[in-house]
Amino acid sequence: MSTRISTSMMYSQSVALMMSKQAKLSHLEQQIATGSKILSAKDDPVSAGAAVGLDRSLAALDRMKLNAGNVQNRLGVQENTLAQVGDMMGRINELTIYANNPALAPADKQSLVTEIKAIRDNLLSLANSSDGTGRYLFGGTNDGDPPFSQVGGKIVYSGDQTQRKVEIGPDTYVQDALPGSEIFLRIPTGDGFVDGGPAAGNTGTGVLTNVTRDGSSTWNGQSFSVRFTAADQYEVLDAGGTVVGTGNMKTGDDIVVNGVRMHIDGKPAAGDSFAVTPSSSRDIFGTLDALIGTLEADTGSPAKLAVQQNALQSSLRDVARAAERMIDSRAAGGAQLKALDNAADMREANGVTLKTTLSQMRDVDYADAMSQYQLESTALQAAQTLFSQMQSMSLFNKIR
Structure with missing residues (x-):
């Protein structure tokens, strides 16, 4: 058996070699230009699939960061609001102590009533605070409408008692702002x-x-x-x-x-x-209403004055419990804010790890790529030289 080597076959092999080197050179140029060594999944199917998974993990971290920002805003507004409520309860306590003076004139008591009513109205406004995005802070999950309203002189809560849990890190959750029922309602009386x-x-x-x-x-x-x-x-x-x-x-x-x-x-x-x-339990507005009614009561006899002072002492105890509720609520919110800070550190660390792994999978090693580029460029030049020399070969040259 004999093998025939034809001129067309040699031409075809030379052209195929040049095309292969040009394709490799073009691929290296794209890698160097984009900085990525995986231009398509066929370059490294395993790494390409793993990189997609890592991209999804990074996207999830970004979403959790956004969640954390939203809940941090709401918890920050809650902290500021509860601080104001705490200051108001401190003022109510001062007014109640002052009202316990048996020698207080009726005009002075009326002045106290006027101030307490103003504080009550401010408390209602704070209880209906918005987080700045159109959602009411203390409505639970029913936060599209003001959670507190006044009906027949009484404060009615229309929110729910659900407290959202928000994912702020891998398997890490924090609780959203407290529902108003946990802050302003069901406050124990007496010493608790x-x-x-x-x-x-x-x-x-x-x-x-x-x-x-x-x-x-x-x-x-x-x-x-x-x-x-x-x-x-x-x-x-x-x-x-x-x-x-x-x-x-x-x-x-x-x-x-x-x-x-x-x-x-x-x-x-x-x-x-x-x-x-x-x-028992009483809402903060009921406590203030009772205090206002007490101060407006008749004290024309020692027995009636004793009734008023007993009621004022009861109000002092109830106001103290309400103030403690504000402190406890602020502490709960502070714990969630601390968890947000810890989650931010964890997300940052996880993000760095994921990006480092992705870089190792995708990013081109410029030193190696340039060496390969020089090598392929030299090989292409050699193939082109060989093809040029082959074109000039002819049997007529031998005849002459």
Whole structure:
């Protein structure tokens, strides 16, 4: 068997070699110009597929960064709003303490009422704060309309009690602003566990200035009452009205009964009683409404003045609980803001890692690419020289 080497075959091989070198050279030029060594998936199918996955991870990080920015804005507005509410509650506390002065003139009390009403209106405005994007801050997930409104003189909450969770990092979530029901509603009365107050028919001047659990914490959560048989003597009645104990009260001393500590100033009349009950709950607006009603009440007799002072003492306890709620709410928001800072660091670290990995997969090594370019350029020149020499070859040259 013999192999025939024809002139056309040699031409074809030379042209194919030059075209191959030109294609390789063109590919290297594109890599150098774009800085990417993967111009199409066929260049490195495995790396190309992995790079797409990394691109998606980077896009997810960008989306989480946007989420974090939005929730950080809302939590920042919440912090500023609650700080203002806390200042207002501090002012309410000052006004309530001032109102406890028995010698206060009716005109002075009316001035207090005017200021407290103004504060109440400001609180309602703050409770309907917007985050600046048209969404109401304290409406929960129902944040398209103002969450608080006044109906028949009472404040009504129309938001929901859901608190969004927002993804701000891989498997990392923070809670959005608190719903208004958790800030302005359901605030415990008394000391947060136990509460107390005078009976409606009291005729003496006894004022319950403090009621709280005793340090022994033996209160079983049951209601009871302390009924005075004389200014310095009392009996203890359970919730059914049965006498279960007796005692004497010395001026300036506390009464400690069933794990509850009470302090009563003034002189209770025989038959006066003070009830002790588990704490209930009241919204912040109801507390202010009760305080306004108390200050507007008639105090034309010592007994009526004692009723007012008892109510003011109750308001002081309720205002203190409302102020604590603001502090707790601010602390919860601060914890979320701290989580946002930590998530930002994590996103930055993950982003750097992903971009470094992508760079290793995609970015061209310029030193290696230039070396390859020089090598392919030289090979192309050699192929072109060979083709040129082959074109000049002819049997007629040998004949001559």
